[in-house]
Amino acid sequence: MELYHVELLSAALFALGVYGVLARRNAIMILMAVELMLNAVTINAVAYAAFLDPGRLVGQVITVFVITVAAAEVGLAMAIILRLYRVRATANVDEADTMRG
Amino acid sequence: MMELAWLIPSLPAIAFAFMVTLGKRLPNWSAIAATGSIAVSFALFFFVFADWLGAKSFPHPENYTFVYSIDWLRAGDAILTWGMWIDPISLTMLGLVTAAALGIQVYSWSYMAHEPRFTWFFAVHSLFAASMLALVMADNLLLLYIAWELVGICSYLLIGFFYDRRSAAEAAKKAFITTRVGDVGLLIGILLLFVETGTFELSTIFAALAAGDLSEGIVTGAAVLMLLGAIGKSAQFPFHVWLPDAMEGPTPVSALVHSATMVVAGVYLVARIFPFFEASDTASLVLLSLGAVTAMGAAAMALVMTDIKRVLAYSTLTDLAFMMLALGAGSVTAGMFHLLLHGFAKATLFLGAGSVSHGSDKTDIRDMGGLRRVMPWTALAFGIGALSLGGLPPFGGFFSKDEVTLAVFLIEEPYRWIFLTVALTVGFMKALYMGRLFFSVFLGRLKPENEHAHEAGPAMLAPMLVFTTLGAVGGLLAFNWTDGYQGFGYFVFAGDHQEAFHPNWWIAAASAALAVAGFGITWLAYVTGSLRTDSIIAKVRPVHTLVANKFYVDEVYQWGIDQVMLRAGNAVAWVDRAFVNDIGVNGPGIVTEKSGTKLRLLQSGKIYNYALGMVLGFLAVAVAWWWAL
């Protein structure tokens, strides 16, 4: 297995995530797509650490932090989306467009 | 006394300042200040004249003097000074102007007595006298121009004296703007000479001219350009239209400003810069032609006008053109001589006309007749003046007219006969219209409604009679009375053309005969009634209509102003608003705002669109980078 295999996997995952963000209308789904992007990041980080920088643990540390941050982010975002649901009875982001222009 | 010459224009100027600032508080003093100052100036003139005669062993080759000179402005290499130039030409003018101004002010005491703006009249009158005197004494073209413009503005103010009459307001405007057009030429000519010679000083400029430093084109150009100013001020064709309208002003104004003094400033200017005309045949020919055209046209119009002052105005035009003819023919002597005598005679006539309208409240000669019965002195004065201007011997006007005709006779071929014919014809017409004027106003039957008309008071009569006398006997100045004074030509001359009095009897006889004929015909027409003017007019109806409508020149000008100039104004104003402003100025603003309106649509309010924007932004950055590498 070469580095670029992993990189391609990660890139594909990232692109899927981006696609999800762009294509989904449901806030939860968008959030999940973002998670996908962050997973791509972690895979990449670990791969770089393993292939290019084996002596140090920078990639792994990045991964740990990203996972933590992602968890916090999901928690926070869910809370906010919950408010959206409370106020508008939907989690569809199409509804959240009163401000524009 | 020569060093005090600067006082001559200054005194009236001071009087003006006094009247403008304090006139309202000291109304009684204003006329005294005005007349007093001009009287002192008049007296000073004699001292200066005497000094000049004494200082310069007469005749003298260098017939000018600088008396006083101050630095007026220094900028860069231009050093402008104010000085005075006193020579026979300016002395002649000084005498005429001070005398006329004094006489007419005395006349105005009574003529203008009931005007509420009496002080203002005397103030402007004083300013006029000051500027006119400064004009004739100026030693440089700039000072001359300054005084020239001031004279013009005084004329404007005096014509518009009855400013609440629309016609007066319009006439004043017309006069100023018309002369202003000529002044453009004058100023350009002066500037041209400054650029060429680096100075406005007449003496230096003439020296350069004599030394041949100026190219022929410059000489002709400068002469013609300055001539434009002269014909504007002297109301020569094609700038003649303002003068008849200028009669809207009070009569003393017409007398002083628009016949005796201001309008001859143009003639004076030509005389002053005569070396240029001497040096340029083209310029002389232009001058001659303009004079001829104006003389013929104006004389024709004088024949058909019916307003007393307008007839006089057109006669003034004719005489001014006559002076121009003389100058164009190369005789400063004749020109100045006619200027002087015309001044006296015309002052007489205008004062007489003023007296007539003052006494009878009429201005149209068809409403007059037989007035000699109620105003005999005026009739006497007016009669002598008319005969003099009509060129009947032995009055002064005959001699000056004769001098002019003689000068024209001396023009070189091939133009000699053309202009001589013109001069003689005009001489005949002068007699015709003067006869018509005098006879139809004072002789014949007195109309019943004019019986209450009354003779003017002494303050009006006295100046009138003085001018009458001067005009009647002034012709004698032409003769060589003493060894020291060999005639007017020994006193006033251009360059070294000093010449003694030498009449050409053929010319004199011809012109005298024409004058007699003219007066005779009018006698038949207006006194005895044996010649029916109606039938003559009927025979030449189209010509009469053309002339009575002043050759439609006013209409052409009016059309030009309304249809060309004002339309241009409207058009430019419109372009300025519609294009420069609405497109050029508002355009970018509108475009910016429109782009704002369009661009804000990008901001759709949808999260996924915003994310798409970010992705596209990223792609753009990456691609741009890729492409740049």
Next chain:
Amino acid sequence: MTPDVRFELLWPEFLVAGLAFLVFTLDFFVRPARKEVLAWVSAAGLAVIIAFTVPFLLNEHDSLFDGLYRVDSYALFFKVLSMGIGIAVILGSLHFVDRRLTHPGEYYAIIIVSVLAMMMMAASGELLTAYLSLELLSFCLYILSGFALQDRRSNEASVKYVLLGAFSSGLLLYGIVLLYGALGTTHFAGMAAALEGTGGVDGRLLVGLALVVAGLGFKLAAVPFHMWAPDVYQGAPMPITAYIAVGSKAAAFALALRLFYEALAPAYDEWQLLIAGMAALTMIFGNVVAIVQTNVKRMLAYSSVGQVGFLLMGIAALSPLASNALMVHLVGYSVTNFAVFFAITAFYNATGKDDIPDFAGLAGRAPFLAAAITVGLFSLAGLPFLAGFVTKFYLFSAAAAEGLLWLAGVAMVASLISLYYYLQLIRQMYIERAPEDEGGSVTVATPGVLAAVIGAMALGTVLLGVYPEPVLATIREATAALLDTGSAWPTLGSAGQ
């Protein structure tokens, strides 16, 4: 791990964190009617910390954790600036919170946490640290922007902010990781060294840089990554709008400046034009769209997008002079925006309105507010005697000195456009008359504290415009630190210093 880490240098951060906990805790014990106390405690606490920090760190120059975390005058400058911004926001929020928000304890505590995050951003010397502090700040702002629970717009703003923020952090992280892969390190200094070593730019590096630019661009609200900004500004509670406009932007620029100066300077030639282009696009877009806005918050949002364009010039020009200019402009921008935003907050507190026509006749109803807004707007437009004039002059000169005269020209035209819409608001206040009905003639009262904050900010705007030298001297000190650690300057030495 290096054993001899001087943890004591982190005292300010510890203290701020402690203050946040203190406020959280105090909240339990303070009666609802007396919640004001919390604000005073927070503000006073930050003030005390500033007073402690300045002498404490004045001449310190060290980096902790093997270069992850910097303690230098640059960081100190931004620490003080952040805390100052925190104090201003807290005091400026006082009455707003009182009247329109619930849970004041959390509100103030979260602001303090976000101040901590801002302090850390300026001090980060490594990409992951920078990311973490940035996320901390973002989290706080997500919450704060949705703090008006009953307000649909506040909620919408919060949703947009958090989702797009998460998305952008995904981009940023991916970029960071790619850079790590390309350069083998995430330390700024190391990145610079590696950049100088690499001959060309490979795909990883390129994509990584582009992603980092996108992620940071989101934070900075640079076009085209700005789209969240107007909505969030409009929806967020008014003082939070001010906070996002000023605080978040200042911190992001603190980070960006360090990143570009310390880590990316060797690749200057590659990115200069790109950043310059982005700057030009940002200032034009922001200002042009601002023209057609009718909501004052939205207008100011676009205006601050435009301002980002000006600030980006400081990065694009990359010189000692430019960094000074960027920072002084940032300071002037902060003070000025606070003056405007708080004055508008005061108006909103009293009237509940925030559309531009609502300001009609304000000069008669509240001369002080109108004057403060005018001072602020004129300063933003870059008119003299006010901060904006000097700082823009400085910034544009610096850009021109680096051959970016065209960009300075674009910026000046953009300022001109901005003048137009600022004048629209000024026109409403001074020229139009107040509507006769619906209490339009009622005087708008400004509470003392808020008035004091507004007055102080307006005064600061004027002072900076009249005599900026003291502030500049401080900034020169601060950037000196930046340059010490920075790598070789690609274009010129320290001329102008």
Next chain:
Amino acid sequence: MSSMEGALLFALIAVPFFGALVMVFFPADKHSLIHWYTRAIAFVGLVLAVYLFVTYDTDGDLGKYTVDFAWLPTLGIRYTLGLSGITTPLVLLNAIIFMAGVLVSWNVTHRPKDFFIWLTLLVSGVYGVFLATDLFFLFFFYELAVVPMYLLIGVWGSSTDFTKMEPAEGPGFGGGGKFDRPKEYGAMKLMLYLVAGSVLVWIAIVAVWAEARSATGEASFAIASLAAVEYSREFQVIFYPFFMIGFGVLAGLWPFHTWSPDGHVAAPTAVSMLHAGVLMKLGAFGILAVGMVVLPEGAEAWAPVLIGLGTVNVLYGAVSALGQRDLKYVIGYSSVSHMGYVLMGLGTLEVIGLNGAVFQMFSHGIMTGLFFAMVGIIYERTHLRDITVLEGLGKRMGVVGAFLAAAGLTSLGLPGFSSFVAELLVFIGTFRTYPLLGVLAVIGAAITAVYILRLMAKVFFGPISDRWADLEDAKPLEAAVGAALVAVLLLWGLYPFRIVEIIDSGVKPLLEGMGIA
């Protein structure tokens, strides 16, 4: 120059500036106090300006540095003030117009405090531009002089709506068609236009500074040191137009002039006076004292364009004025036309022409101040400015008419009034360099006579309508202002030696510095 005079220069700016700041704390309803206070400020300025003018030593050199204070050393910005032969008359002009403007503003009762604060600030900015010898501060004050204009016009100005007027009888009062000019439009256009001009100036300033910095290694905004640097010809040719057009916008340079008539018309009297009288001169002054001094080769290369545009200004402004029906528009376009002479004078790059340009700035300033003061009175009394309606006012308003006539006669270049001398010098300069344009300029003066006399004849002459039976003539205060302005015009018109001597002492070294003359 002694330190005493340095203090005077400082005071000249500081008195109005701090005076305005102090006024902020005045009670807004004490109108009389505010009026007298502002008059006092104006009077102090007038006294200082007269003193500096009278004692001015023409043997000195250009730009005497008297106040010097390091303000922002990093960029090389110093607060330096100086006085030269060119600025001395302009400072006097500003003082005179400010005094006159404050006096004729006795009738400002709507928020007078704010009005006078802005007005006074504006004036301090104008003083600053004339006195600053550091480019940064020059620009700083330049902007300061422009900014208050927006509110001064927007709040205290008046709107014109041609769409509601009856069509005019007779030819020539088209006024550019039917259009609506609310004061807000005038104010906004003026502001944006002037700031747009200053953007160009700013670009050029920054470019010159950067160029000088890289050439000498030293940062400085001092005009003298910037001028000492040799810039490449290419650089000069590129950046001089920025100065020329940027400053030219304020000077009413065609085709960037339209803000000026609209602005003047909308502005209240005192503001029109200051604006047309002094502010437009800042533009011309900027071209001269910054553009030409710093980039002489650029100035030479662009001189034909400048003088050509100046000629267009003269003719276009005059012909435009011919078509207007609003009194203030006539004067507004007349200003455009007269500023053309200034620009032409500058374009000659020749000692007499420049003298003329500077003198014309002074002279036109006084003249146009007089114009606007008198038109303001007419408007105040009749609430009309429509030439086609006003008639025969001379009967009731003789004094106003006389002063307006004096201004008009000055404007058409009547000898005896200072504009004649100024224009004469411009003409001489132009005839020496571009004679054909000189001819056009003289013709422009003749067109001026047409529209001025037309205006006078229409408005003041002729029979008066009963409508104006109890029209009030100028009050003593207003008459005094008019008389004072006329006296200034006459003084320098009849004996311009001293003022031209002062101007010349400033122009000569300037040209020498440029390598000309």
